[in-house]
Amino acid sequence: xxxxxxxxxxxxxxxxxxxxxxxxxxxxxxxxxxxxxxxxxxxxxxxxxxxxxxxxxxxxxxxxxxxxxxxxxxxxxxxxxxxxxxxxxxxxxxxxxxxxxxxxxxxxxxxxxxxxxxxxxxxxxxxxxxxxxxxxxxxx
Amino acid sequence: xxxxxxxxxxxxxxxxxxxxxxxxxxxxxxxxxxxxxxxxxxxxxxxxxxxxxxxxxxxxxxxxxxxxxxxxxxxxxxxxxxxxxxxxxxxxxxxxxxxxxxxxxxxxxxxxxxxxxxxxxxxxxxxxxxxxxxxxxxxxxxxxxxxxxxxxxxxxxxxxxxxxxxxxxxxxxxxxxxxxxxxxxxxxxxxxxxxxxxxxxxxxxxxxxxxxxxxxxxxxxxxxxxxxxxxxxxxxxxxx
Numbered sequence: 208x209x210x211x212x213x214x215x216x217x218x219x220x221x222x223x224x225x226x227x228x229x230x231x232x233x234x235x236x237x238x239x240x241x242x243x244x245x246x247x248x249x250x251x252x253x254x255x256x257x258x259x260x261x262x263x264x265x266x267x268x269x270x271x272x273x274x275x276x277x278x279x280x281x282x283x284x285x286x287x288x289x290x291x292x293x294x295x296x297x298x299x300x301x302x303x304x305x306x307x308x309x310x311x312x313x314x315x316x317x318x319x320x321x322x323x324x325x326x327x328x329x330x331x332x333x334x335x336x337x338x339x340x341x342x343x344x345x346x347x
Numbered sequence: 348x349x350x351x352x353x354x355x356x357x358x359x360x361x362x363x364x365x366x367x368x369x370x371x372x373x374x375x376x377x378x379x380x381x382x383x384x385x386x387x388x389x390x391x392x393x394x395x396x397x398x399x400x401x402x403x404x405x406x407x408x409x410x411x412x413x414x415x416x417x418x419x420x421x422x423x424x425x426x427x428x429x430x431x432x433x434x435x436x437x438x439x440x441x442x443x444x445x446x447x448x449x450x451x452x453x454x455x456x457x458x459x460x461x462x463x464x465x466x467x468x469x470x471x472x473x474x475x476x477x478x479x480x481x482x483x484x485x486x487x488x489x490x491x492x493x494x495x496x497x498x499x500x501x502x503x504x505x506x507x508x509x510x511x512x513x514x515x516x517x518x519x520x521x522x523x524x525x526x527x528x529x530x531x532x533x534x535x536x537x538x539x540x541x542x543x544x545x546x547x548x549x550x551x552x553x554x555x556x557x558x559x560x561x562x563x564x565x566x567x568x569x570x571x572x573x574x575x576x577x578x579x580x581x582x583x584x585x586x587x
Contacts (some may be wrong), residue, residue, distance in 0.1 A: 216358040216361045221371075227531060231557070261348070262355065267559065272562065273378075274382075280385050280389070292408075294409045295377045295378070309366075318384050320356060
């Protein structure tokens with residue numbers, strides 16, 4: 208990965224989501240020295256940039272997954288009590304609603320791609336030190 | 348990882364799904380409050396409670412997204428274990444612990460039957476402070492020092508019993524959690540050091556950063572409640 212390269216996909220996100228991803232990546236960047244220190248791996252700019260790129264994917268995945276999780280789990284719990292829809296203001300969400308299908312497609316497609324590329328474990332691993340070790344091992 | 352290839356795919360992915368990502372963005376605050384309620388219900392499910400819902404009309408779970416409106420017009424969860432039952436209500440008005448002040452909390456865990464299920468008289472004003480077990484707030488923000496101070500202030504006004512070095516063993520044995528602030532953002536500035544000092548100062552509340560990543564873990568089968576973070580406060584605290 209070229210040093211300093213940023214994730215291009217973030218620029219195409221809706222503004223609010225773009226800000227969330229960028230803010231999250233900044234937080235990981237601020238912790239970068241500690242992450243390297245925790246692994247005893249000498250600081251390496253390419254690895255650091257790759258970790259920041261992965262952080263942007265983690266946040267995108269979290270947004271898509273968290274959103275779908277809330278709606279799908281609600282519908283799933285509610286279906287056990289004969290409730291089949293969620294109403295949020297003027298928006299109706301049900302398993303056959305357009306929004307629900309769209310949210311599911313979003314997560315399914317992202318999940319499938321990350322799984323195919325062997326990235327899903329890293330994207331869902333809560334510990335950056337573990338991810339950094341895996342990236343460093345992969346290089347060798 | 349082939350960064351250029353992954354970036355290329357994700358750029359195309361974001362462009363193809365721009366409309367639905369706009370919907371995600373548009374509904375994010377309301378969905379966050381729904382996620383808060385559902386994940387709290389899952390916290391109780393993991394603690395051995397059975398979960399049910401009460402819906403005001405027909406087959407829809409109606410999410411209360413503001414301070415306005417009678418709680419009977421909106422849905423709630425009921426959680427039960429042995430002889431104990433509690434309700435999870437959204438955007439509920441609660442009486443101050445000190446005076447006649449009334450506050451609206453994003454999520455309130457209450458004793459069962461204390462929030463009316465009908466809009467019939469007498470007029471309902473707010474929940475009695477004694478009937479509030481615990482509560483949670485959700486913010487689509489990074490965690491900054493003044494946000495923490497504001498939350499401590501809310502706890503002071505509504506649930507001061509969580510300040511002053513109380514033991515939480517009875518609370519957690521009952522399956523509950525201390526007042527909790529969940530955020531979509533991370534710790535900014537000096538906020539993490541403030542949060543790290545709270546326990547030592549006898550302040551029993553939780554701050555949960557990057558709540559959506561916790562939800563993603565829960566969805567993938569993680570059996571750890573996002574509302575038990577105070578138990579692992581000394582573990583690794585790297586942002587996730």
